[in-house]
Amino acid sequence: MSGARWKRASPAASASVGFFRLPIEARNKIYQQVLVVPHPLYLFQDPGCQVETFAPETPYQWLALLYTNRQISNEARAILYGINRFTLQDAGQRQGSLLKSFLNCIGPVNTGLLSYLCIDFPATERTESQLGRIKLREDSVQSLQLLQKECTRLKTLEVLLYSQDSRDLIQTDQEINIKLVQEILSEIHLQFQDIASLTKIIVRVCNGSPASSVKEFMQGLGWIVLVGDRYVGAVGNEE
Template sequence: MSSNQEAGSTSTSPPSGRNFLDLPIDIRYDVYTRVLHVPHPLYLFREPGCPVETFAPEKPIRWLALLSTNHQIHREASAALYKTNQFHLMDTTQQESNLLQSFLDCIGPVNAASLSHLCISFPAAENIEGQPGQVKLREDSLQSLKLLQDQCAKLSTLEMIVHSKNSSVFRETDDFLQGALLSIDAQFKAIPSLKRIVVRATVHDGVPSASAKDFMRGLGWILISDSGS
């Protein structure tokens, strides 16, 4: 074989020194999403005096190991982690806003702005003292919604759970209920990124009523009950 033939048959070696970060960002992001997305919600809770913890059912082994690779990958992968997963707050008391605040503080403003899907308790409402017929959101519920407005710039889906501890609003008069729902909806409209509002009712005994469901659907909300309706 001639030297020219030998030269022509020599395969070209890949450039040396290439690594994962040499890939285009969209390819890296696709990898982050495939590794870090889980098909079930991530449940947030906190014991008194303790930091926020996350319960991830059936999470993969070394699920978050990618975040420990280096600073750049940690930053890029964290954005994918918070954008592609659902986070459910597991607090049915008036302290839920504190849990939400602690969670947002823990992950930092950049990651908070990446969140796309959150689940909270259905906001509570009350009468305005001295103003019969006037309704306002309870302070803790309003605080939670303000946190979402101020810190979750990419929030696109918000789920709300109606449970035994916050279903009293649905047992009030139609005027009170509609006033409360309109107040809640006004807060949602202050989150420009919000595209999908889901209400999950886990209580029974006619709550929410058919008329309440119709009113919420009229606001563009999605209603899901225990029966799936």
């Protein structure tokens, strides 16, 4: 068990010349052995504090490579951010703040290396002006726009669906207005498509169960729908 604060790397001055005689493929394998973990890296932020990570079963100084030498730091960061899965822990409207803080903290270069993020499913709410209509909550729209702008190599987006934030999707087929739900899901899909590099969308239902018509529509959009604690490995395999 370990915790670490995410901050910009400030590499030390020296490194072993012999290490750089190894081909980049060999160096990358070393970086992977040290920095890639088989589970998600869980990000959280207490009020007024820096973003921190919960990384089970990692050594206390497992990020030390990032502060060794400028070249090592650059190569290692590409592995750390490009292969690991990052999961935002804060739920609800606080998550947008956590996402922004995390991306600001690691900087634009590292943000551009991220390939796998896990966030909450975009939250919806009923509109006051049009009775019965559903719309995306503004904080969710802002988070998606941030991903579109900053995460230029994001390949996989996993979204966690909780009934309290998306209660209109967690209903029975008899209760649900499928036309309204299809409209909001299509709007969310358009937002996802605006993340230009994205190739995989995973919807994980964490509590409750979506109506069968909702699940079928999600799958028709090309989303992978999972229920419960199963997760997808770093290369996209269910585990």
